[in-house]
Amino acid sequence: xxxxxxxxxxxxxxxxxxxxxxxxxxxxxxxxxxxxxxxxxxxxxxxxxxxxxxxxxxxxxxxxxxxxxxxxxxxxxxxxxxxxxxxxxxxxxxxxxxxxxxxxxxxxxxxxxxxxxxxxxxxxxxxxxxxxxxxxxxxxxxxxxxxxxxxxxxxxxxxxxxxxxxxxxxxxxxxxxxxxxxxxxxxxxxxxxxxxxxxxxxxxxxxxxxxxxxxxxxxxxxxxxxxxxxxxxxxxxxxxxxxxxxxxxxxxxxxxxxxxxxxxxxxxxxxxxxxxxxxxxxxxxxxxxxxxxxxxxxxxxxxxxxxxxxxxxxxxxxxxxxxxxxxxxxxxxxxxxxxxxxxxxxxxxxxxxxxxxxxxxxxxxxxxxxxxxxxxxxxxxxxxx
Amino acid sequence: xxxxxxxxxxxxxxxxxxxxxxxxxxxxxxxxxxxxxxxxxxxxxxxxxxxxxxxxxxxxxxxxxxxxxxxxxxxxxxxxxxxxxxxxxxxxxxxxxxxxxxxxxxxxxxxxxxxxxxxxxxxxxxxxxxxxxxxxxxxxxxxxxxxxxxxxxxxxxxxxxxxxxxxxxxxxxxxxxxxxxxxxxxxxxxxxxxxxxxxxxxxxxxxxxxxxxxxxxxxxxxxxxxxxxxxxxxxxxxxxxxxxxxxxxxxxxxxxxxxxxxxxxxxxxxxxxxxxxxxxxxxxxxxxxxxxxxxxxxxxxxxxxxxxxxxxxxxxxxxxxxxxxxxxxxxxxxxxxxxxxxxxxxxxxxxxxxxxxxxxxxxxxxxxxxxxxxxxxxxxxxxxx
Numbered sequence: 001x002x003x004x005x006x007x008x009x010x011x012x013x014x015x016x017x018x019x020x021x022x023x024x025x026x027x028x029x030x031x032x033x034x035x036x037x038x039x040x041x042x043x044x045x046x047x048x049x050x051x052x053x054x055x056x057x058x059x060x061x062x063x064x065x066x067x068x069x070x071x072x073x074x075x076x077x078x079x080x081x082x083x084x085x086x087x088x089x090x091x092x093x094x095x096x097x098x099x100x101x102x103x104x105x106x107x108x109x110x111x112x113x114x115x116x117x118x119x120x121x122x123x124x125x126x127x128x129x130x131x132x133x134x135x136x137x138x139x140x141x142x143x144x145x146x147x148x149x150x151x152x153x154x155x156x157x158x159x160x161x162x163x164x165x166x167x168x169x170x171x172x173x174x175x176x177x178x179x180x181x182x183x184x185x186x187x188x189x190x191x192x193x194x195x196x197x198x199x200x201x202x203x204x205x206x207x208x209x210x211x212x213x214x215x216x217x218x219x220x221x222x223x224x225x226x227x228x229x230x231x232x233x234x235x236x237x238x239x240x241x242x243x244x245x246x247x248x249x250x251x252x253x254x255x256x257x258x259x260x261x262x263x264x265x266x267x268x269x270x271x272x273x274x275x276x277x278x279x280x281x282x283x284x285x286x287x288x289x290x291x292x293x294x295x296x297x298x299x300x301x302x303x304x305x306x307x308x309x310x311x312x313x314x315x316x317x318x319x320x321x322x323x324x325x326x327x328x329x330x331x332x333x334x335x336x337x338x339x340x341x342x343x344x345x346x347x348x349x350x351x352x353x354x355x356x357x358x359x360x361x362x363x364x365x366x367x368x369x370x371x372x373x374x375x376x377x378x379x380x381x382x383x384x385x
Numbered sequence: 386x387x388x389x390x391x392x393x394x395x396x397x398x399x400x401x402x403x404x405x406x407x408x409x410x411x412x413x414x415x416x417x418x419x420x421x422x423x424x425x426x427x428x429x430x431x432x433x434x435x436x437x438x439x440x441x442x443x444x445x446x447x448x449x450x451x452x453x454x455x456x457x458x459x460x461x462x463x464x465x466x467x468x469x470x471x472x473x474x475x476x477x478x479x480x481x482x483x484x485x486x487x488x489x490x491x492x493x494x495x496x497x498x499x500x501x502x503x504x505x506x507x508x509x510x511x512x513x514x515x516x517x518x519x520x521x522x523x524x525x526x527x528x529x530x531x532x533x534x535x536x537x538x539x540x541x542x543x544x545x546x547x548x549x550x551x552x553x554x555x556x557x558x559x560x561x562x563x564x565x566x567x568x569x570x571x572x573x574x575x576x577x578x579x580x581x582x583x584x585x586x587x588x589x590x591x592x593x594x595x596x597x598x599x600x601x602x603x604x605x606x607x608x609x610x611x612x613x614x615x616x617x618x619x620x621x622x623x624x625x626x627x628x629x630x631x632x633x634x635x636x637x638x639x640x641x642x643x644x645x646x647x648x649x650x651x652x653x654x655x656x657x658x659x660x661x662x663x664x665x666x667x668x669x670x671x672x673x674x675x676x677x678x679x680x681x682x683x684x685x686x687x688x689x690x691x692x693x694x695x696x697x698x699x700x701x702x703x704x705x706x707x708x709x710x711x712x713x714x715x716x717x718x719x720x721x722x723x724x725x726x727x728x729x730x731x732x733x734x735x736x737x738x739x740x741x742x743x744x745x746x747x748x749x750x751x752x753x754x755x756x757x758x759x760x761x762x763x764x765x766x767x768x769x770x
Binding site: 021022023026063066067068069070071073074141144145221223224225269270271272273274278279282285286291292294295298326329330333334344347348349350351352353354355356 | 406407408411448451452453454455456459526529530606608609610654655656657658659663664667670671676677679680683711714715718719729732733734735736737738739740741
């Protein structure tokens with residue numbers, strides 16, 4: 001039946017073949033390839049598809065054979081690899097040391113191969129990485145925040161991974177490229193075409209400085225199901241996923257939920273509640289799926305190693321009453337703004353005993369916050385810092 | 386020593402006296418009054434303050450006596466109650482059926498009395514109530530969202546409780562008044578003065594349609610410590626606290642943390658991460674103290690009874706592919722946008738078996754999404770709804 005003409009024992013070509021035969025995330029194919037190896041599974045499939053009754057058995061494997069066989073006729077992994085090579089690209093298989101190890105967490109739904117244009121060392125690039133994803137229909141607020149986040153992550157040595165789409169994805173890639181950072185676009189269709197058209201130039205620059213990657217071979221169209229399947233790769237390849245803007249039905253939410261399923265930390269950037277574009281982010285916060293992320297330090301903390309990347313605690317505005325005990329604050333509050341007061345009236349106003357008030361006045365005086373003529377006390381005109 | 390001239394056995398006057406003698410939240414005084422009753426505790430204090438060595442014993446009670454005694458000389462609860470009565474006000478004590486029962490959760494730091502201008506039935510008003518608090522330095526965004534929240538809560542029959550301050554507090558009271566709702570201002574200083582001055586007219590209207598309330602007697606100045614102490618009343622009197630805008634050091638955060646300590650649900654309204662005024666809200670979300678609240682329905686859900694006040698699930702935009710199975714979506718995606726295709730090529734493109742594709746096409750046709758000339762299939766020009 002089959003017209004396959006390539007070396008069926010070459011593990012890279014066999015993996016490339018499977019990335020054409022089975023749709024992304026096909027767990028039956030994944031289990032078969034895990035069990036027999038890509039080449040063994042391919043040989044087995046070719047034997048099966050010769051049997052007229054294979055599709056009649058009714059089990060998952062038989063259903064798989066019926067699903068995969070229609071594509072055997074056109075199978076040409078050598079040609080597809082050659083096509084990628086003309087673009088300077090590389091095919092990675094799971095055994096390759098450059099394979100991003102986070103994808104192993106996908107189990108049977110892990111990809112068979114990755115088709116890479118650009119730097120093929122995805123393992124190195126993803127070791128310290130954050131996915132920054134969001135709505136195509138982004139606002140200028142979302143794009144601004146994405147730029148701030150990504151430049152800060154880039155400064156901290158993180159690779160920024162996104163989906164190459166319009167809106168937040170494009171803003172993330174663009175900011176990484178502009179700041180000289182490493183960025184990876186994980187695409188739903190073949191990397192022979194930089195899709196969507198409007199991001200062609202941006203994706204060319206991403207391939208130059210980072211990588212444009214797909215699990216489907218060159219020539220594959222980006223279907224809706226492939227976008228959803230692709231989202232699992234973004235979630236799995238990175239240490240954490242941050243959603244910047246997402247409406248109720250945004251695909252970015254599926255990436256976030258995939259990441260949470262994989263026990264990856266998820267962040268969501270809040271926005272005005274009056275903005276539909278932030279509605280999905282707020283839902284992730286409400287559902288407890290995501291942590292609130294407001295800047296690059298907090299995003300880095302999600303993705304980074306404990307300690308080294310912890311976001312600094314917010315200090316708030318310094319106040320000249322910092323470090324005062326309760327009784328000292330109360331006595332200071334009890335002092336009139338402009339007039340002086342004696343200790344007895346301060347005790348009455350502050351609701352503290354005379355010894356407490358005298359002790360507090362001593363400490364306040366030592367800090368330059370109050371002064372006395374011996375009998376009466378007043379606030380210092382300009383508190384010492 | 387004492388010049389007290391009122392009826393020391395009157396429980397309301399004795400409670401009023403304690404609200405003058407002890408600062409808000411004084412737990413030693415609270416324990417004493419709980420133990421002996423307000424009148425008994427007052428009699429005991431007057432005996433103690435006659436003893437020259439009472440302040441020397443060094444225990445908490447002796448320290449209390451030293452703290453409270455300086456105020457005994459000026460004590461005039463009858464005069465203060467008369468002053469409140471001239472404003473048409475009412476003094477409530479914990480035994481009063483109109484006392485808001487939530488305050489009981491404060492234990493020894495519960496107030497001794499409440500000085501009320503307006504409707505004294507705080508128990509009824511707080512049975513279904515939400516605290517809406519936030520920064521004095523609010524933005525127009527925060528005020529707009531406060532208006533939306535409060536009008537929705539008012540429509541749902543909630544009393545809106547706040548602190549009478551500028552900014553978010555004022556926006557909350559104003560929106561409740563404008564929408565004919567019930568609102569309560571819990572003040573840090575005596576209710577004889579509507580503080581701050583700029584909210585005088587607003588607070589007058591709050592007293593007309595709801596209530597202006599303090600735990601300190603008329604004539605008491607609103608110190609910083611009293612603001613912090615007052616926040617515990619806002620947290621305890623209501624079923625939930627929602628913070629709309631708050632910077633890092635905003636007093637509204639202390640109200641939120643007090644509410645969380647009292648196991649009351651806390652909500653925080655997110656805003657732009659570029660706005661300092663939302664920084665404290667985002668911190669509450671990050672710390673897990675608060676739930677993300679974006680509208681009145683979600684605020685009502687926090688405060689309301691389970692079920693009756695649950696926020697409706699978001700539907701998102703309806704889609705003509707709603708309700709389709711995975712295989713049907715994949716087959717629909719596989720159909721070219723403008724050209725027709727035969728079943729074999731659809732099976733190849735979709736990565737599904739022929740029987741699966743035929744089944745899916747049947748369902749898609751029945752929903753008016755695809756059409757056929759018998760051999761080839763195409764998308765319907767205008768999907769049926």
